[in-house]
Amino acid sequence: MRIMTWNVWWRFGGAWREREDGIVATLLAVQPDVVGLCETWAGDGTTQPRLLAERLGGFDATFAPTSIPPVPHPPEEPSQAGVQMGVGLVSRWPITGRTVHELPHPQRTGPPPTAISAILDRPGAPFRVIVTCLEWETWFAQDQLAQARAVAELAAASDLPAVVLGDLNASVDQPEMAPLLAVLADAWPAGGGDPAAVTLSSAVPQAPLKAVKQIDRRIDHVLAHGGGLTVERAFLAGDQPIDGLHPSDHFAVVADLDWDRKP
Template structure:
């Protein structure tokens, strides 16, 4: 059980999260100072329930007046409240009012088979994903070969769904002398806790390159409706910044395509190889919302740190010691209100081994409407 308390004016607010029997329930309660002896929920209570299949839902019952820390008791109390109150709309899958929807998303460049001890790094990648338990993940520098992909192996281990696409950045090295590289592709991928409804690739502009890098559009079966993810890795070549700017505009336009309007926000995630204030991301800033900034993330956060033992210092100050990995979003509907409840960096060493030369970005989004 995790308890967090802080003062809000003349009231106390408490979030209690507990996991019992495969179900997680979070209750957000508030009580005034004159009700210390008898805590109540005078305004609302929220239950965030994660069932055995991993479906995450938020339920609200206004004025329920219930305090419970056991997941089963909380769910039963919520059902009793909804059943006895008139004018409360019941949700067809459990008898609760579904007020908010939510998703935890992550983007992470997982460094292909580069660097020392790439096989040892796989354990750290998996451990990080298990620790943060994102619902949807955009991955870059993903390896594929020998009849499998890194994304598929992670999805199988984590009971998720995966889709992979290539080519991407950088091009897969072709060095016959390195056995672990021979015949191995490099691309991007999306992992999802929910089934993948559809996916398609879109070739990005790249006038200066001899290959056709792709962005990946994926729609997953979120409980509230189709959730669209645009995943990409943009060009890192500073001398080719005309391509970088064109690609930044291209993926922003993909994320604002009206065919993705609907019950869920639309996400743009990836290693965009540019700081948030870069001209490369001007279009994204104009039409989308930077989750890190909206969630109160530190302005000096870094996702490609020079302190990493294998930091690509040759990438220069536009990349190194910058936040170049991003989660952008937009509402799916005009009246949809999307809140970023928290943001985090992930990817610290596991067992003394860095999982990647990049840190991952994690964001918790909640929306209504």
């Protein structure tokens, strides 16, 4: 099965409608079975995960609000007004057993960051997917570490094989990733991904260059937990402009994996 994670940059940047075409085109080209979305939106009576699920041909989808990153106040432009920031999940298989978990944030006041945990009812081989976006600001590093521990505990407690998808705002050599890597395997090296690959590149015109902890690093991850895991391939998607515009400020990570359990 093909698993994908992508931070799709909410309605930032002013050209989000045009970028939406590139997001759809990328998904149609990659043909993932499962997509974890960060910085996705809900508004105007629908959600971005639901719209993308429809474009993929009747996939299932779910959305949960999160506080990371916060929505702009006041809105930068009218189409942002009243629109939620969230994490989302799009799946070829039915999404069941969905729970939204609040993540710890003792350093930051206000609404909590969240993680979606859900079972995907793959015939004969169900598995759990956890989608989240962790703290990114350097002065909230202890929050980020606490959130990573909480997500790792969710994955390790699953009685099914589990995948963690998301913008974790840290590369594998940074300490905030240690709790996750203690219980989950990084699909990127297992699938032969380029060791020099980055998912937040300063070469993208809209890249947040002030994110010194994350820029020019691989901070978006597909992590897996469970016996018999095999990863056939790992690669980037959405890393080239489409009609002159990058679909997001992040690149997507794609992994072809299984747990030696066939449907």
